[in-house]
Amino acid sequence: MDKYFHSVTLDKDLCKGCTNCLKHCPTEAIRIRNSKAKIIKELCIDCGECIRICPYHAKKAITDEYEKIFDYKYKIALPAPAFYAQYNDVNIEILLYALKLLGFDEIREITVGADIVSAKTNELLSSNNIEKPLISSSCPAIVRLIKIRFPSLIPNILPFQSPLDIIAKKAKFETAEKLSISHKDVGVFFISPCAAKVTSSKVPIGIPESYVDGVISIAKIVQEIAPFYSKLTESGDDFSQSTASGIGWAKSGGESHELHSFNSIAVDGVKNVIKLLEDLEDDKITDIDFIECCACTGGCVGGPLTVNNTYVSQANIRKLIKKYQREPSCFNCNEEDVSLSLSIERDTILKLGSNMSESIKMMEAIDKLAKKLPGLDCGSCGAPSCSALAEDVVKGYAKESDCIFIYKEKLKTFMNEMNLLKE
Amino acid sequence: MENANLKLHYNVDKKDFINAGEASSSVKKVLRKLGVNPECIRNLAIAMYEAEINMVIHANGGTIDVDISPECIHVVLSDSGPGIPDIQRAMQEGYSTAGDNVRELGFGAGMGLPNIKKYSDDLKITSEIGVGTTVEIKVNIPS
Numbered sequence: 001m002d003k004y005f006h007s008v009t010l011d012k013d014l015c016k017g018c019t020n021c022l023k024h025c026p027t028e029a030i031r032i033r034n035s036k037a038k039i040i041k042e043l044c045i046d047c048g049e050c051i052r053i054c055p056y057h058a059k060k061a062i063t064d065e066y067e068k069i070f071d072y073k074y075k076i077a078l079p080a081p082a083f084y085a086q087y088n089d090v091n092i093e094i095l096l097y098a099l100k101l102l103g104f105d106e107i108r109e110i111t112v113g114a115d116i117v118s119a120k121t122n123e124l125l126s127s128n129n130i131e132k133p134l135i136s137s138s139c140p141a142i143v144r145l146i147k148i149r150f151p152s153l154i155p156n157i158l159p160f161q162s163p164l165d166i167i168a169k170k171a172k173f174e175t176a177e178k179l180s181i182s183h184k185d186v187g188v189f190f191i192s193p194c195a196a197k198v199t200s201s202k203v204p205i206g207i208p209e210s211y212v213d214g215v216i217s218i219a220k221i222v223q224e225i226a227p228f229y230s231k232l233t234e235s236g237d238d239f240s241q242s243t244a245s246g247i248g249w250a251k252s253g254g255e256s257h258e259l260h261s262f263n264s265i266a267v268d269g270v271k272n273v274i275k276l277l278e279d280l281e282d283d284k285i286t287d288i289d290f291i292e293c294c295a296c297t298g299g300c301v302g303g304p305l306t307v308n309n310t311y312v313s314q315a316n317i318r319k320l321i322k323k324y325q326r327e328p329s330c331f332n333c334n335e336e337d338v339s340l341s342l343s344i345e346r347d348t349i350l351k352l353g354s355n356m357s358e359s360i361k362m363m364e365a366i367d368k369l370a371k372k373l374p375g376l377d378c379g380s381c382g383a384p385s386c387s388a389l390a391e392d393v394v395k396g397y398a399k400e401s402d403c404i405f406i407y408k409e410k411l412k413t414f415m416n417e418m419n420l421l422k423e
Numbered sequence: 424m425e426n427a428n429l430k431l432h433y434n435v436d437k438k439d440f441i442n443a444g445e446a447s448s449s450v451k452k453v454l455r456k457l458g459v460n461p462e463c464i465r466n467l468a469i470a471m472y473e474a475e476i477n478m479v480i481h482a483n484g485g486t487i488d489v490d491i492s493p494e495c496i497h498v499v500l501s502d503s504g505p506g507i508p509d510i511q512r513a514m515q516e517g518y519s520t521a522g523d524n525v526r527e528l529g530f531g532a533g534m535g536l537p538n539i540k541k542y543s544d545d546l547k548i549t550s551e552i553g554v555g556t557t558v559e560i561k562v563n564i565p566s
Contacts, residue, residue, distance in 0.1 A: 278451075283468075346461065
C-alpha cells in the first residue's frame with residue numbers, strides 16, 4: 001500500500017476549481033491546478049474538512065460498499081458509538097439487530113475497546129515515568145497531523161492502539177478460534193463516521209497491520225437499514241455490551257471524562273487542535289495530564305460520514321449515557337494487543353531543501369517573493385495564501401505570474417511598450 | 424558558508440498580550456521548513472516566547488532580530504524599557520517584579536529568565552537602568 005494512501009479524493013468531473021476547499025484545508029494541502037483541485041498527498045491528513053465544505057460534492061471519501069461483507073464466510077460489524085447517535089431515542093439492541101438483518105453474523109461494539117483504552121490510560125497516568133501531557137491516539141487525523149506538523153510532540157502520543165484496532169484484532173482471532181475457521185474467512189467491518197479511519201485501516205500508524213477488512217460509512221448503513229429499521233420493535237436478543245463510559249467517546253469530552261482523577265482537556269475541530277498543539281509545543285500549557293483531540297468539531301459525531309446534525313447527535317449521546325449506566329465488563333487483554341508496537345516516525349515533508357544551506361537560500365527567496373505579493377490571500381493563483389504561492393514558486397511548482405495582480409502589472413508594462421512601438 | 428544565513432526582523436508592540444508570541448511562532452514555522460530537528464525548534468520556541476513576553480510585560484515592546492545559520496539560531500531581543508537592576512536576582516526561579524494585572528493573566532511567575540536559560544545553549548543579558556535591555560539567545564543546531 002502506498003505510504004501516502006488517502007481516503008479523501010477528488011471527483012474531477014464535479015470539481016469547478018473554486019477556492020472553497022483551498023481556503024479551508026487546515027494543512028494547506030490543496031492547490032488549484034488547471035481549474036481543478038489537487039490534493040498534495042504528503043500533506044493531507046484525511047480530516048475531511050474539504051468533504052464538508054465542497055459545494056459541488058467533488059470531494060469524496062473512499063469507503064467500502066456494504067456488499068463487500070459477502071466476500072467473507074463470517075461477517076462481523078464493528079459499529080462506532082457515533083452510529084447510535086444518528087437516531088433519536090434509539091434502542092441500541094434494536095439498532096444492532098438491524099445490522100444482523102443486513103447480513104452481519106456478529107456485532108462487536110467499539111465502545112468495549114473504548115473502555116479498555118480508558119482503563120489502560122488511567123493506569124498509565126498513575127505511573128510516573130511518562131511524558132505529560134499525554135495526547136489521545138484515537139483520532140487518526142490528529143496522529144497524522146502530529147507526525148507532519150508537531151514531530152516534537154510524538155513522544156506525548158498515548159502509546160495505545162485505538163479502540164477500533166483493539167476490537168478488530170480481538171473480533172477476528174477470537175471468532176476464528178471459536179469457529180475453528182481461518183481468520184481470513186472472518187470479515188471485520190467498521191461502521192465509520194470518518195474518512196481518516198479508512199486511511200488508518202489501510203496504512204496503520206504504530207502497529208504493523210490493521211485487522212479491519214473494510215470500512216463502511218455510517219451514512220451508507222443508515223440508508224441500507226432505513227427501509228426496515230423503523231418497523232423493528234424487538235431485537236429478540238440483548239447483546240449490546242455498551243456502557244455509558246464507552247458511548248461517551250462518540251462526542252468530544254467523552255474520552256477525557258473517563259480520566260476522573262486527572263487534569264484533562266478536550267479539544268475538537270482541527271483548527272482548534274492546531275492552535276492548542278502550537279501552544280503546547282511552546283510550553284504555554286502546563287499542569288495538564290491528558291489532552292483529548294478530535295479533528296471533527298463535536299467529536300466523532302461530527303464526522304463527515306454521519307447524517308444527523310452534530311449537536312443533535314451530542315444530545316442523543318447524552319441521553320444514552322444516562323440510559324446505559326453500567327460498569328464495563330472485565331476483558332482479558334495482553335499488553336501487546338493494546339499497546340502500539342512500532343514507534344511513530346516523524347515526517348519531514350515540510351522541509352524545503354535537501355540540506356540546511358539550501359533550505360536557508362530557498363527561505364530567503366520565499367521571503368523576498370512574499371513581500372512582492374499583495375498579501376490578500378485571495379486564492380486566485382491556486383495557492384491558499386500569498387506565502388504558500390511564494391513557496392510553490394521557489395519549489396518550482398508555480399510561477400510568479402500565477403498571481404493575477406503581478407500578471408496585471410506585467411500586462412500593463414507590455415501594453416505600454418506596445419503603445420510606444422506604435423508611436 | 425558565509426552567505427548561508429537567514430535574517431529575520433520583528434517589531435514587538437507594547438502591552439499587546441493578544442499578539443505576544445507572534446514572532447516566536449513565525450520563527451518556529453521558518454525553522455520547520457528549514458528542516459531543523461524538532462527538539463531544537465521546541466527549545467528555541469520556548470526560550471524566545473518567554474523573552475518576547477518579557478519584553479511586552481516589562482519594557483514597552485522592542486525589536487527582535489533572528490539570525491539562522493546551519494549551525495545555530497541566534498536571537499537578539501532589544502528594548503528601551505526600564506532595565507533590570509539586578510540580573511542575578513532576576514535569574515532566580517520565582518523572582519518576579521510583574522504587577523497583579525500581569526499575574527492575573529497567568530504570567531509573571533518568575534520563571535521567565537530561568538526558563539530561557541534552561542532551553543538555550545547560551546544566554547547573554549546586558550541591561551542599563553533607564554536605557555534598556557538586550558537579551559541574546561543562542562540555540563545550537565546539532566549536525
